[in-house]
Amino acid sequence: MIAGCAVLAIAAAPAGAAVVPDRAMAALAARLFPLLSAWPQSGREGPVATMLTARRQRIAACAGQAPCVLQAARWTDEERDTIAQAASRSGSHAAPDDGAPAGVMREIGGINAVIGVYGQGAPARYPKIDGPDPQQIAANAAAAVSMAEAGRDDPTTALDPSIGLALALLDANDRDEAIAFxxxxxxxxxxxxxxxxxxxxxxxxxxxxxxxxxxxxxxxxxxxxxxxxxxxxxxxxxxxxxxxxxxxxxxxxxxxxxxxxxxxxxxxxxxxxxxxxxxxxxxxxxxxxxxxxxxxxxxxxxxxxxxxxxxxxxxxxxxxxxxxxxxxxxxxxxxxxxxxxxxxxxxxxxxxxxxxxxxxxxxxxxxxxxxx
Incomplete structure (x- = not known):
């Protein structure tokens, strides 16, 4: 598991600063989290908006401390259920055969798994060929927290900071196999x-x-x-x-x-x-x-x-x-x-x-x- 380590805070961008989308992270988000990364604005109201605001506040309260951010970014069962229930009303054209709620549940599970394996030292599904370098978990997780903060305005991660954090953890560990070809x-x-x-x-x-x-x-x-x-x-x-x-x-x-x-x-x-x-x-x-x-x-x-x-x-x-x-x-x-x-x-x-x-x-x- 990661020992406590502070992360340098990223200076707030000046008003009117340009957003610079990361094409590699956009491609990875589309592969891993197609429903969440394309979540429509119309689906960010009511209970979903309240839940997402509470999540952002919980993550912000960590003040950039990597172990705290990683734990705060994980989705609880209640949060997962809230957004899954809203998925059926999101109007997504990318819904799988078993419906958007089931697809969102899988994507939330994937985010939690990436945070657990690449940020908190949980065992990978296939440890012989997957997962991070055990000697670099803490350093790469700290870097990933900063990377996610630096890219917080990227449109593909706009729904929730956990999306950008999961992508940054994979990026920090050079695990971009999902879009390599x-x-x-x-x-x-x-x-x-x-x-x-x-x-x-x-x-x-x-x-x-x-x-x-x-x-x-x-x-x-x-x-x-x-x-x-x-x-x-x-x-x-x-x-x-x-x-x-x-x-x-x-x-x-x-x-x-x-x-x-x-x-x-x-x-x-x-x-x-x-x-x-x-x-x-x-x-x-x-x-x-x-x-x-x-x-x-x-x-x-x-x-x-x-x-x-x-x-x-x-x-x-x-x-x-x-x-x-x-x-x-x-x-x-x-x-x-x-x-x-x-x-x-x-x-x-x-x-x-x-x-x-x-x-x-x-x-x-x-x-x-x-x-x-």
Whole structure:
């Protein structure tokens, strides 16, 4: 936990001073907290206004003391319920399938989790690859409090100081993985996106061949042996005409601190070694676990315009394939995501499984701030 440490107060900006929006923080806010960061002015009245004023006063009373600010910025259950109840009347166009109140509840939970992990030393969900440097928690948390105060007028954090504080804590720890490849489809998937607009999906049994990543365990190796195996198997299936696209999923995961994104490395190998054209390749370079491999693959299929009522094909090595088919994986999905990202269907071979995507995968999950 953080020891008491004072933070230099940020001088008040002179009247009429220009607001300088932070584009990186705006992008991160849109990814992690889409409902809260775009909360309309019409939703800041009545009980919500009273609650938000009390929160600002509670945080201001800390006079810049980092441990106090961090605790004061956490949302209580009563505060969370107040704003969630107002969410249904906010008129947001970004509401998830289970409604704006449920989405706001997840976003508030994400803010509290980021403050707890990156500011107060709570354990990360996946401590081997996530979370802050234990030796830098106090210093980075103090810096984050000052960073949040300096950016308090940023429009994306205007609703409540906790939004800016959560973003600043991630920024202070260089944990911006959630936006590292944005704009994803324009940068990496443009050719496939263009081809999909004129594609006759009925010509193919499967919408895509989904290939999850298998990371190496040393930072100098860009693609593991099993990753190379997965690439070769996918190339063969594509050449057989099983699906119009190969969709690689896997982020910068193993080992901790690696700069190699599994999906990007597999896509490079597919193009260079097997000559698969760019317009047949999709990358999803954010997933950090097998659960989110399938969730994020579904998101890319939806962005592609693929019919989600048709199956995709999962192709991976036998061990991972058995795991995806098993009860433990289904239980992990339910525990970590709160739903199944799709239905695992028929087994076609030791390395091939049918997969029926679920639109539930489109829900934002700020409880995993590196891949929401």
């Amino acid at each position: 944005e704009p994803l489809d324009a940068r990496f998937n443009a050719a496939a996106m263009a081809r999909a607009k004129t594609l006759d999906w009925a010509h193919y049994r499967y919408t895509a061949i989904i290939v999850p990543g298998i990371g190496p365990e040393d930072p100098a190796t860009p693609l593991s042996a099993l990753g190379k195996l997965n690439v070769r198997m996918a190339a063969k299936l594509w050449r057989e005409g099983r699906a119009p696209f190969i969709l690689f999923s896997g982020g910068t995961v193993h080992p901790r601190g690696t700069r190699h994104a599994e999906a990007i490395e597999m896509a490079h190998a597919l193009a260079e070694r097997f000559g698969v054209p760019e317009n047949a390749i999709l990358v999803e370079p954010y997933a950090r676990h097998t659960t989110t491999n399938l969730r994020n693959a579904t998101r890319r299929l939806a962005a592609l315009g693929a019919p989600l009522d048709r199956p995709a094909l999962i192709s991976t090595n036998p061990d991972q394939s058995r795991y995806i088919e098993g009860v433990v994986f289904a239980q992990r999905n339910q525990h970590e995501l709160g739903y199944q990202p799709g239905r695992v269907g028929a087994r076609l071979s030791p390395t091939e499984l049918e997969f029926q995507p679920s639109a539930l995968s489109l829900r934002v999950d700020p409880m995993d701030p590196l891949d929401p």
